[in-house]
Amino acid sequence: MPEVDHRPQGMPIWGELDTPDVEQAKAFYGRLFGWCSYAMTLDTLGEYEIFTREVPLGPGIAGVQPLSERASPPSWICYFRTTDLAASIAAINASGGEELVGMRQVGLLGQHGLFTDPEGARFGLWEPFEHQHSALIDEPSTMCWMELACHDPRQARRFYELVFGWRTVDNDDEGFIDAKIGTRSVASMVEIGERWPPRWRSQWVPYFEVADCDSSTTLAADLGAHVHIPPANIASGRFALITDPAGARLALLAPDRRYRRLWQRDHTKPHPTV
Incomplete structure (x- = not known):
């Protein structure tokens, strides 16, 4: 099962589902793709569900969390690798993007932020510390x-x-x-x-x-x-x-x-x- 690690700047690294009903999402994707899940407790995110395939504690495929804002539409958010989150935020602001959630550290794992491009498309950035945030890829249901x-x-x-x-x-x-x-x-x-x-x-x-x-x-x-x-x-x-x-x-x-x-x-x- 190929897993990708040590991804360079600008590489997609993670998908995260922002949804109003986590249990409904788990049931839907479980039936559609055969996904399981387990919960992590993170200091800035609270309880965070990780989708896995076939076994609950298997390699991560994607994340799922409740909608952070009532006005936000349900969506999948793509996270990209950055080697310097502060520099990336400066580039986003200088290029017409918008900062939705500023730099947040997630324990010893890394730091992240959520942004929009000039048309309003949301995307995230992840700068890893100890955790490279690898996802299982290149297999059915990933x-x-x-x-x-x-x-x-x-x-x-x-x-x-x-x-x-x-x-x-x-x-x-x-x-x-x-x-x-x-x-x-x-x-x-x-x-x-x-x-x-x-x-x-x-x-x-x-x-x-x-x-x-x-x-x-x-x-x-x-x-x-x-x-x-x-x-x-x-x-x-x-x-x-x-x-x-x-x-x-x-x-x-x-x-x-x-x-x-x-x-x-x-x-x-x-x-x-x-």
């Missing part, structure tokens, strides 16, 4: 990609280039922007266009690997999810876009063999901490 759906890709790419040092490349054939660290693709950006539901806000969307996109989408709908883009073939496999019963967006992806081999090659190699 996170395999993060994509920003936004209305102004030009503005988004400028912002994240300045904050993370990404190199962004247009993929005209597939209609998205590829975000790279060196030669490695780490995330993507796509414009919210006609095929998207109307009035959707800009947001980072996690992709979770499934063995069969069609059957997983049907199961999700049976469990109370809403299907916004039904299963369709894309370059990397077959995907669907859904919201869970509380309204948090996520994508399901059954990757083709070539994509899966590329992902495993590029994301399980150890990299020195920058």
